[in-house]
Amino acid sequence: MxxxxxxxxxxxxxxxxxxxxxxLDADTPITLVTADAGDFYAKPTLSNAFGQKRGPAQLVTTPAATIAQTLNVTLLSHTRVTAIDSVAKTVQTSAGVLAYRDLVLATGAQPIRVPLAGDAAEQALSVNSLDDFGVFHQRLTALGEGAPNVRIAIMGAGLIGCEFANDLAGAGYAVTVIDPADRPLAALLPPTASVQLQEALAGLSVHWHLGATVQAVNRQADALVLTLSNGQTLVADILLSAIGLRADTSLAQAAGIACERGIVVDRQLQTSAPHVWALGDSAQYASAASPGAPTGRTLPYVMxxxxxxxxxxxxLHGTPxxxxxxxxxxxxxxxxxxIVAHPPAPGQLGQWVEQVLGEWWFASEDLPERAHGFVLTGPHTSKRMALVKQMTAVAT
Ligand code: FAD
Structure with a gap:
């Protein structure tokens, strides 16, 4: 069989x-096991849905049953895989044991949780799936759609935190962002670009608490009182945690498959176990510069x-x-x-050079006329393709 x-x-x-x-292959049987409903949606839309007045149902682009039928897939939705046996080539699931020819781990990432003190610490929400968004959306709409008196505190001024801040403030909510760095998107942008973003979001009435972290969350009547590391307190109705994601390596690790920051794969996407493959937010891709060396990185993006x-x-088709x-x-x-950002490869030496306000190149000393990375803001984002052409294929 x-x-x-x-x-x-x-x-x-x-x-x-x-x-x-x-x-490549219309006939080989495929079984897809997933803990959620299996509906197809574009995850990036989670952080701009409020501005477009879209709820969870409107974000589904193809219902699970339709996509499964179209692609000739046996879909086991609401089914969790709990263990992998890569020698027997089976997985244990909440619906029993399944045997495989090849196994693909596409288990995504999990929100990082920081320990918070206080009697309402568990009230912090994260949005990394359609189901998470459903909970967040329901909590917010119950408080009043786009109501300026509804206060949302966001922990984290990274990509997801800033996108939610823009979306929610644009939809009329009172948004505050808290981050230990002294500027938003500090890991991705040169300082002057961060300042531009900070000012643009302040123009939508986003309040900033930078250089501070949330230490405790306590309930006071219907609201949450946040105590910050700088001693200040602020009151919010909803607390959104956007402090980052970590590759979900739990199943692979328990099965003895090599993991570092993610499930380690080679350039064919093979893990350390035969017939087991991984990709997406759960994977750590091999480095081109030193194949096999522990210098690969996770790339939690669509492209x-x-x-x-x-x-x-x-x-998987046998034509690697x-x-x-x-x-x-x-x-x-x-x-x-x-903003369009192309960060330099990890370890690339150099510095951000502002060409004009709105265009930064990451330039090295030996090749100052070449961009090893770039950041474009506002109308300068239209130069994206021209700058991409200048750059060599990036090593992961
Ligand atoms: P996921 O979408 O997380 O899928 C993981 C799947 O595994 C889920 O179906 C889950 O149910 C299932 N699963 C996990 N464990 C088990 C188990 N044990 N048993 C069964 N099933 C399991 N990227 C961009 O490039 N541009 C953007 O603008 C952008 N915006 C974003 C905005 C937000 C708010 C977020 C959260 C991310 C954004 N990203 C963006 C990142 C991008 O969306 C992700 O890189 C991508 O969607 C990850 O897809 P994935 O399939 O690897 O993981």
């Missing part, structure tokens, strides 16, 4: 792998998944290709100040 190609996870990584594989799914489908990433700038969805 031929066992199916088994995929764990119905996010972009899981479904895109099926799409790419079906282009790397599209490239990886194509290569993985070829590997090698994963090479083209330059993939990230568009930050802050309409108050549109």
């Amino acid at each position: 031929t066992h199916p190609l088994l995929i764990i996870g119905a996010g972009l990584a899981g479904w895109q792998t099926v799409r790419e594989f079906r282009k 790397p998944i599209m490239a990886a799914a194509k290569v993985l489908a070829a590997s 290709a090698s994963l090479e990433f083209a330059a993939m700038p990230v568009a930050i969805k802050t309409p108050a100040l549109p």
Whole structure:
């Protein structure tokens, strides 16, 4: 009996792998097991849905049953995989044991949780799935849609925190952002670009508490009182935690599969276990500079998944290709100040050089006329393609 190609996870990584594989092979049985409903949605829309007045139902682009039928997939939704046996080539699930020919881990990432003191610490919400968004959306709309007296505190001024701040403030809520850095998007932007973003969001009445962290959350009547590391307190109706994600390596680790910051894969997307593959937010891609060395990195964005799914489908089809990433700038969805960022490769020496306000290049001393990374803001974002062409294919 031929066992199916088994995929764990119905996010972009899981479904895109099926799409790419079906282009090469219409017949091999595929089973997709997922803890959620399996509906297809574009996760980036979670952080600009309020401005577009879209709730969770409107974000589903293809219902699970439709996509499963179209792609000829046996879908086991609301089913959790609890263990992998890579020797027996089986997985244990909440619905029993399943055997596989090949196994794809597309289990995504989990929100990082920081320990908070106080009797309402568990009230901090994270939004990393359609189900999370459903809870957040319901809590907010129950308090009054777009009501300026509804106070939302966001922990984290990274990409997701800033996108939510823009979306929610634009939808009329009173938004405060708290971050230990002294500026938003500190890990991605040069300081003057951060200041531009900070001012643009302040123009939407976003309040900033920078250089501070939330230490405690306590309930006071219907509200939450946040105590910050600088001694200040602030009152909020909702607390959103956007302090980052960590690759979900739990299943792989328990099965003895090599993991570092993510599930370690080579350029064919193979893990350390035969017939087990990984991609998406759960994976750590091999470094081009030193294949096999522990210098790969996670790339929790859409474009790397599209490239990886194509290569993985070829590997699964028996016609392996090698994963090479083209330059993939990230568009930050802050309409108050549109931003395109292409950070330099890790370890790249150099510094940010402002060409004009709105255009920064990461330049090295030996090649100052070449951008190893760039950041564009406002109208300068239209130069994105021109700058991408200048850059060589980036090593992961
Ligand atoms: P996920 O979508 O997290 O899917 C993981 C799947 O695995 C889920 O179906 C889950 O149920 C399932 N699963 C996990 N464990 C198990 C188990 N044990 N058993 C069964 N099923 C399991 N990227 C961009 O490039 N541009 C953007 O503008 C952008 N905006 C974003 C905005 C937000 C708010 C967020 C959160 C992310 C954003 N990203 C953006 C990142 C991008 O959306 C992700 O990189 C991508 O969606 C990850 O897809 P994935 O399939 O790897 O993981």
